[in-house]
Amino acid sequence: MSRLEPVFSACRAESRAALIGYLPAGYPTVEGSKDVLRTMVSSGCDLVEVGLPFSDPVMDGVTIQRAAEQALRGGFRVRDLFGVVESVAAAGGRAVVMTYWNPVLAYGVDRFARDLAAAGGLGVITPDLVPDEGAEWIAATDAHDLDRIFLVAPSSTEERIALTARSSRGFLYATSVMGVTGARDVVSSAAPALVKRVREHTDMPIGVGLGVRNGAQAAELAAFADGVIVGSAFVSAVQDDTVAALTEELASGVRQAAAAV
Amino acid sequence: MARGQLAPTPHDPDERGHFGPWGGRFMPEALIAAVDELAAFYEKARVDPEFLDEFARLLRDFAGRPSLLTEAPKFAAHAGGARIFLKREDLNHTGSHKINNVLGQALLTKRMGKKRVIAETGAGQHGVATATACALMGLDCVVYMGEVDTERQALNVARMRLLGARVIPVKTGSRTLKDAINEALRDWVANVDDTHYLLGTAAGPHPFPVLVRDFHRIIGIEAREQILEKAGRLPDVVAACVGGGSNAIGIFHGFIDDPSVRLVGLEPGGDGIDTDRHGATLTAGTPGSLHGAMSYVLQDEDGQIAEAHSISAGLDYPGVGPEHAFLKDSGRAEYRPVTDAQAMEAFALLSREEGIIPAVESAHALAGALVLGRELGPDGLILVNLSGRGDKDMDTAIKWFGLGVES
Numbered sequence: 184m185s186r187l188e189p190v191f192s193a194c195r196a197e198s199r200a201a202l203i204g205y206l207p208a209g210y211p212t213v214e215g216s217k218d219v220l221r222t223m224v225s226s227g228c229d230l231v232e233v234g235l236p237f238s239d240p241v242m243d244g245v246t247i248q249r250a251a252e253q254a255l256r257g258g259f260r261v262r263d264l265f266g267v268v269e270s271v272a273a274a275g276g277r278a279v280v281m282t283y284w285n286p287v288l289a290y291g292v293d294r295f296a297r298d299l300a301a302a303g304g305l306g307v308i309t310p311d312l313v314p315d316e317g318a319e320w321i322a323a324t325d326a327h328d329l330d331r332i333f334l335v336a337p338s339s340t341e342e343r344i345a346l347t348a349r350s351s352r353g354f355l356y357a358t359s360v361m362g363v364t365g366a367r368d369v370v371s372s373a374a375p376a377l378v379k380r381v382r383e384h385t386d387m388p389i390g391v392g393l394g395v396r397n398g399a400q401a402a403e404l405a406a407f408a409d410g411v412i413v414g415s416a417f418v419s420a421v422q423d424d425t426v427a428a429l430t431e432e433l434a435s436g437v438r439q440a441a442a443a444v
Numbered sequence: 445m446a447r448g449q450l451a452p453t454p455h456d457p458d459e460r461g462h463f464g465p466w467g468g469r470f471m472p473e474a475l476i477a478a479v480d481e482l483a484a485f486y487e488k489a490r491v492d493p494e495f496l497d498e499f500a501r502l503l504r505d506f507a508g509r510p511s512l513l514t515e516a517p518k519f520a521a522h523a524g525g526a527r528i529f530l531k532r533e534d535l536n537h538t539g540s541h542k543i544n545n546v547l548g549q550a551l552l553t554k555r556m557g558k559k560r561v562i563a564e565t566g567a568g569q570h571g572v573a574t575a576t577a578c579a580l581m582g583l584d585c586v587v588y589m590g591e592v593d594t595e596r597q598a599l600n601v602a603r604m605r606l607l608g609a610r611v612i613p614v615k616t617g618s619r620t621l622k623d624a625i626n627e628a629l630r631d632w633v634a635n636v637d638d639t640h641y642l643l644g645t646a647a648g649p650h651p652f653p654v655l656v657r658d659f660h661r662i663i664g665i666e667a668r669e670q671i672l673e674k675a676g677r678l679p680d681v682v683a684a685c686v687g688g689g690s691n692a693i694g695i696f697h698g699f700i701d702d703p704s705v706r707l708v709g710l711e712p713g714g715d716g717i718d719t720d721r722h723g724a725t726l727t728a729g730t731p732g733s734l735h736g737a738m739s740y741v742l743q744d745e746d747g748q749i750a751e752a753h754s755i756s757a758g759l760d761y762p763g764v765g766p767e768h769a770f771l772k773d774s775g776r777a778e779y780r781p782v783t784d785a786q787a788m789e790a791f792a793l794l795s796r797e798e799g800i801i802p803a804v805e806s807a808h809a810l811a812g813a814l815v816l817g818r819e820l821g822p823d824g825l826i827l828v829n830l831s832g833r834g835d836k837d838m839d840t841a842i843k844w845f846g847l848g849v850e851s
């Protein structure tokens with residue numbers, strides 16, 4: 184059973200996509216990230232992705248790299264992650280964690296899953312773990328009843344999309360462009376085609392991310408995806424102190440698509 | 445002649461690149477198609493006579509192979525009298541072993557129909573070799589180099605530019621080799637359709653550890669024949685420096701099935717492995733995944749990757765190729781740290797005694813040989829992989845020894 188199923192079915196009942204917002208834990212500080220995430224939840228994120236800052240984030244563009252660096256320089260420790268997740272749950276929000284694989288290995292694969300589940304986390308997105316290498320992770324997430332979200336990309340073959348869909352639970356993360364995180368001016372044309380291909384393999388919800396930064400883009404993605412994932416734009420909004428406004432804009436964006444249909 | 449250097453061996457990893465628990469592919473899905481494609485092209489190429497001939501021709505007519513084997517008796521006198529032979533990769537075109545791998549991968553790039561090559565570089569040797577091969581074969585070339593390294597290896601930056609490559613200084617993280625690899629991977633994800641990532645060492649996701657190793661196996665194949673001819677027997681020890689591990693794995697493979705030959709990798713001990721300023725991954729690291737593979741990694745208890753420290757930019761890396769992790773665990777190879785001071789002493793000694801200025805990287809292997817020679821005694825026979833020449837290291841030497849103009 185998927186822990187995230189209620190999130191997506193509630194959105195589906197409103198004929199809209201879910202808004203999924205990302206923020207690195209520990210950014211700008213541990214307490215500061217709890218505040219920002221609470222604002223994201225109360226202003227309209229259906230789900231938050233709590234990022235685990237990592238020293239070598241190869242899938243991230245410069246905005247998230249800098250935020251992770253700042254968190255680590257501020258003394259962020261992996262154990263702080265669980266407190267951040269707990270505070271989201273306590274505020275009535277729903278949280279998954281987004282993490283590179285090495286910190287999970289270092290913490291202990293089963294221990295990580297156990298402690299995250301205990302903190303109220305619902306699942307984990309692993310951008311540099313493919314299902315082929317995921318046997319231990321699949322066992323741990325099964326044991327602790329966490330969703331596991333693997334990624335598909337425009338370059339994924341049909342065979343790999345099928346494998347990834349089979350191995351995931353909760354939703355599938357479709358990276359809409361070939362590239363790293365970072366806000367972009369235009370939504371990629373590869374995204375609709377990728378989502379269409381993925382739907383031939385699964386009826387699991389599909390979240391689309393990479394590059395979204397405003398309500399119009401969110402509306403565009405919401406027309407064909409089940410979840411719209413926004414990352415770098417939230418990090419920038421923390422700097423500009425516009426998190427609530429951005430969340431509201433994106434939340435109305437994911438609702439516009441339904442209105443337009 | 446390549447003499448079967450790319451032929452499959454009993455030491456190859458499984459189909460997905462695992463050497464026991466090491467290796468594999470810990471990397472974004474977006475790049476899996478590219479490494480699958482590379483693996484498929486390589487599997488065909490390694491048994492294709494046309495590819496093998498073309499590669500052999502380039503190694504001979506462009507890189508200048510076979511490289512010499514030179515005995516170093518005056519240097520060896522400082523090593524307890526053991527005989528020491530040097531495999532002269534410093535004499536290859538561009539000045540190091542790196543050219544072997546680069547020519548192989550550039551040929552593969554052509555086969556895959558890609559027009560653009562990206563690479564990371566630490567010391568600049570791999571960047572220079574890559575820029576060279578791209579000039580030769582008409583490929584666009586972009587080299588990522590940590591900002592710290594562009595400063596300590598300014599000469600190589602100029603060489604790359606002259607060869608037509610774009611050098612991009614990397615200003616994130618520790619601004620050294622690992623960050624250059626991160627940046628190259630980010631470029632690759634965005635441009636994978638027309639771009640090959642020409643990785644410079646026997647690390648990274650499958651198939652890089654295998655194909656980089658294979659392109660360097662020529663070192664061990666030649667050296668084994670040469671030392672049998674010159675010394676009349678197999679060496680007791682083969683010594684090589686280990687950064688990511690490519691020159692070491694290339695020479696080790698020539699002797700891996702000779703149980704009497706000890707394979708010894710020398711790691712950058714920096715200020716000493718009892719300090720936190722070193723790069724001795726196999727000696728002091730713990731299992732982890734970095735840049736696409738499981739191997740030993742220098743990291744803190746949270747799994748954050750540590751900054752390596754070494755006087756040699758080419759060894760300044762907190763990871764290491766997965767086959768070395770396997771050889772360490774199996775006991776087939778041993779790994780020891782060499783401090784900056786020991787390496788620089790050997791650097792000066794080889795220059796003075798033999799008239800050969802080694803790369804500071806290779807000086808780590810030489811320093812190891814000095815210690816190993818004393819352990820073996822006068823009957824000992826040591827083969828050292830002299831992976832590169834030291835011209836690029838003159839700034840480092842000037843600073844270390846105070847070699848300014850006499851006043």
Ligand SMILES: Cc1ncc(COP(=O)(O)O)c(C=O)c1O
Nearest residue numbers: 569687688689690691758805832
């Ligand atoms: C001369 C020389 N030797 C050794 C190395 C270390 O690399 P590897 O361990 O892959 O041989 C380098 C890397 O730049 C180098 O330039």
